[in-house]
Structure formats: C-alpha cells, structure tokens
Amino acid sequence: MSEYLIAVKRHKRDSAPPNWEEMLSDIQGLILKNSGQSRRVRVDATPDAIDEARKRLSDSCHIEPVMHHHPM
Amino acid sequence: MIDNFSFDLMKAVPLDLVPAFRQEAADPRFLGTDKETIVTVKGNRKPLHGAEVILFLSGPGDLRERLEKRTDSKGRVRFEYASFFEVLGVIASPYGGFWPKMERGGGYKIGVNCPPLPDDGPNGWWHRIMETLYDQRNGMSSNEVRIKVGVIDSGCGPHPSLKEVTDCGAIIEGTELANQGEGLDSGSHGTHVCGIIGGRPAAGCIGGIAPAADLYSVRVFPDNGGANQGDIADAIDLLSNDHSVHLINMSLGASQGSQIERDAIVDALERGTLCICAAANSASEVEFPAAFPETVAVSALGKLGMVPTDSFPAIPSDPDLFGDNQIYAANFTCFGRQIICGGGGLA
Numbered sequence: 107m108s109e110y111l112i113a114v115k116r117h118k119r120d121s122a123p124p125n126w127e128e129m130l131s132d133i134q135g136l137i138l139k140n141s142g143q144s145r146r147v148r149v150d151a152t153p154d155a156i157d158e159a160r161k162r163l164s165d166s167c168h169i170e171p172v173m174h175h176h177p178m
Numbered sequence: 179m180i181d182n183f184s185f186d187l188m189k190a191v192p193l194d195l196v197p198a199f200r201q202e203a204a205d206p207r208f209l210g211t212d213k214e215t216i217v218t219v220k221g222n223r224k225p226l227h228g229a230e231v232i233l234f235l236s237g238p239g240d241l242r243e244r245l246e247k248r249t250d251s252k253g254r255v256r257f258e259y260a261s262f263f264e265v266l267g268v269i270a271s272p273y274g275g276f277w278p279k280m281e282r283g284g285g286y287k288i289g290v291n292c293p294p295l296p297d298d299g300p301n302g303w304w305h306r307i308m309e310t311l312y313d314q315r316n317g318m319s320s321n322e323v324r325i326k327v328g329v330i331d332s333g334c335g336p337h338p339s340l341k342e343v344t345d346c347g348a349i350i351e352g353t354e355l356a357n358q359g360e361g362l363d364s365g366s367h368g369t370h371v372c373g374i375i376g377g378r379p380a381a382g383c384i385g386g387i388a389p390a391a392d393l394y395s396v397r398v399f400p401d402n403g404g405a406n407q408g409d410i411a412d413a414i415d416l417l418s419n420d421h422s423v424h425l426i427n428m429s430l431g432a433s434q435g436s437q438i439e440r441d442a443i444v445d446a447l448e449r450g451t452l453c454i455c456a457a458a459n460s461a462s463e464v465e466f467p468a469a470f471p472e473t474v475a476v477s478a479l480g481k482l483g484m485v486p487t488d489s490f491p492a493i494p495s496d497p498d499l500f501g502d503n504q505i506y507a508a509n510f511t512c513f514g515r516q517i518i519c520g521g522g523g524l525a
Contacts, residue, residue, distance in 0.1 A: 111406070111407060111438055113441070115441065116444060139351075139352070140351070144412055145411075145412075146352065146411055146412065146438055168437045168441070170407065170436055170437065172406045173407050173432045173434050173436050174403065174404030174405065175404050175405045175406070175407070175410065175430045175431055175432040176430065176431065177332060177365075177367040177429060177430050178431050178456040178457075178458050
C-alpha cells in the first residue's frame with residue numbers, strides 16, 4: 107500500500123459529486139485516513155484501488171502520491 | 179556435475195566488490211552496517227548540541243547516500259553504514275550562533291570546528307544592500323512596513339528576537355495541532371527564516387529585514403521527515419483565509435509539483451496573498467512550489483568576504499558570476515527562468 111492525497115480540483119468545486127469521499131470509501135484496498143478533517147483526504151491504497159479511484163474521480167479530483175518537501 | 183559443485187560466493191567474490199544494483203529496495207539485513215564514522219562538532223572549542231550533521235557517502239559505481247542526524251550533548255553523532263561506502267565529507271549546521279561548516283573526506287572520526295557568527299548586530303550586509311538599516315542608538319529599523327507575513331516551515335522559537343510571532347500551531351498528517359507548544363520549532367530552520375524576515379533583535383542579535391511586520395508561523399514539518407503537500411496546502415489556507423496575511427514565505431520544496439498545492443496557492447492569490455518561495459539548494463532546476471508561475475521564486479545570494487572561507491563553500495569560481503557590491507548567486511542555489519529575485523541566502 108502507498109499513501110495518496112485526494113482533493114477536488116479548484117475549477118471543479120461546483121460540479122464535483124458532493125459524495126466524492128463516500129465514493130472512495132467502498133473501494134476495496136483503499137483506506138481513508140482523515141475523512142472530514144481536511145479538504146484534502148489522505149488514503150492508503152493498493153495499486154488496483156488507486157486505479158479504481160482514478161476511474162471514478164480523476165475528472166473532478168487531483169489524486170497524487172504523497173510528496174515530501176524538505177526545508178531549504 | 180552441478181549438484182556436486184561446492185560454490186562459496188563469499189570467497190569467490192568479496193562482498194565489497196559486489197555492486198548494490200538494487201540498494202534502495204534491498205533488505206537492510208543484507209546491506210550490513212559494519213562501518214561507522216563518529217563526527218564531533220564544536221564551536222569556540224565547545225561541543226555543539228543539536229547540530230544537524232549530514233554525512234555524504236560514495237559507493238560502487240554512481241551509488242551515493244546521505245545520512246542525517248543531530249549531535250548529542252557532547253557534540254557527537256555516530257553514523258553506521260555498509261562497508262562498501264567511503265565517506266566523501268560532512269556538513270555540520272549548528273543550531274545557532276555558528277556558521278555551517280563542511281569537511282571533505284573522512285574516516286572513523288571527523289572533527290568539525292564551526293566559526294562563530296558575527297555578534298555585531300543588528301545590521302547584516304543584506305540590510306546595507308537593501309538600505310533597511312537599524313539605528314544603533316535606539317534599535318529602530320528604517321523599514322517600518324507593517325504587513326502580515328505567514329511562514330510555513332518547521333515552526334518558530336523559542337527565541338528572544340521572535341517573541342511576538344503569532345504561533346498558529348502545526349498541521350501534521352492532515353490534523354491541526356493547536357495546543358501550546360505545537361508550533362515550536364522541531365529543528366532550527368523555521369526560527370532562522372522567521373528571524374531573517376521579521377526578527378525584532380535582542381541585544382547583539384541580527385535583526386529581521388522587516389521587523390515591523392507581523393509574523394504568523396505554522397509548523398508543517400514533523401519531528402522527523404519531510405512535509406507533505408496536503409499539510410502545506412492546509413497551512414496556506416489557514417494563513418490566507420483565517421489570518422489574511424499579505425505574504426506567505428515557503429523556504430521548502432520538492433522536485434515534483436503538486437496540483438493540490440498549486441490550487442491552494444492560486445486560491446490564496448485570489449484572496450490577495452502572494453506566496454514567496456525558495457528556489458531550492460540543489461544547484462539544479464528550480465523546485466516546487468517555487469517553479470509554479472503563481473509564486474515568486476527567490477534564489478540565494480551572498481556577498482564576497484561575508485562568509486568564512488572555511489564555511490560551507492558557496493562562492494562561485496567564475497568572476498563573471500559576481501554582480502554589483504560583490505554580490506553573487508550561491509553555488510548551491512537553483513536556477514531557471516522562474517527566478518524573480520534573489521535574497522540573502524548566505525545571511
């Protein structure tokens with residue numbers, strides 16, 4: 107499993123399905139980690155699960171692997 | 179016959195000559211840590227506690243590794259690594275009061291003596307270049323611009339020159355941590371950044387470039403590890419939306435750009451908050467979020483003669499890279515057409 111971040115695209119905020127987080131919760135192999143706490147949802151997902159998430163939501167949501175930033 | 183053939187791999191091919199093709203994915207048990215280096219960091223001949231030490235290693239082929247740790251109360255830190263590595267050098271960055279220092283080469287023991295920072299504040303060379311000077315008589319700065327500046331970093335303080343920074347807590351793994359102390363610096367970087375921007379100097383300390391600015395600090399770096407794009411985006415929202423800051427400083431970066439982070443930057447811009455981002459220190463292309471067109475990317479500048487010659491070498495060898503007032507772009511600063519301006523990176 108790898109960690110991902112999912113958030114509604116800013117230009118899709120008016121048209122994204124209001125139940126987009128629920129649409130993630132029933133994907134096998136995907137675990138929601140902080141649903142409801144932030145506009146950006148953190149998930150742990152298998153490769154198949156994240157592919158399914160992309161099929162369902164990539165039009166309205168950014169789905170990205172976690173990117174670690176370092177201080178400069 | 180093969181089943182009668184006895185083959186001792188360890189004798190036929192000594193382990194330290196076997197290149198680690200998949201070192202990143204290798205089980206650590208098979209890499210071994212049978213070599214060690216002890217680094218001792220001192221300043222004014224006294225051990226420096228909490229100094230960040232980076233050990234650079236070279237292995238077979240192009241294999242490179244870097245290990246990071248902090249020194250203990252005796253100024254010491256111990257690194258363990260596989261025997262096929264050789265030490266290229268170390269960089270020691272003290273918590274405060276002393277310049278970072280690089281030592282090339284190494285072995286079992288490496289001693290690093292860090293030169294002291296100047297204590298003749300509150301003006302540094304960058305104050306003189308930007309003509310925002312403190313009056314030595316009354317400690318007042320000529321820069322009286324009162325704006326609100328957010329700092330997204332490793333936290334802030336405690337520091338006597340930063341008592342008036344608003345602690346906005348921390349955002350770690352999507353959770354806002356607002357309890358007292360959560361916004362304190364998990365290292366030293368955020369404190370340094372806040373000080374450069376808006377430190378109101380205690381006696382002898384260097385002052386910020388905009389001491390009249392109101393600073394708001396959010397910690398997004400955990401105690402160990404990097405900051406993720408979700409926490410950074412949440413912090414941008416918090417500072418721009420809840421605190422209406424005019425500027426947000428992000429001296430952090432990643433080699434890949436996040437659209438989640440970019441959306442937050444654009445949202446902030448529409449609210450009137452501009453994000454100022456460090457270009458990065460990897461001497462390559464500008465990193466993100468500085469590379470986004472909606473931010474201001476800032477490279478690191480130094481002034482000849484202001485950095486000890488035996489400190490971290492950042493001075494270009496090409497004289498054509500020096501500008502007016504002997505200002506130069508540091509060797510380590512990233513470059514590209516996204517750069518809008520330079521700042522006192524070697525301050």
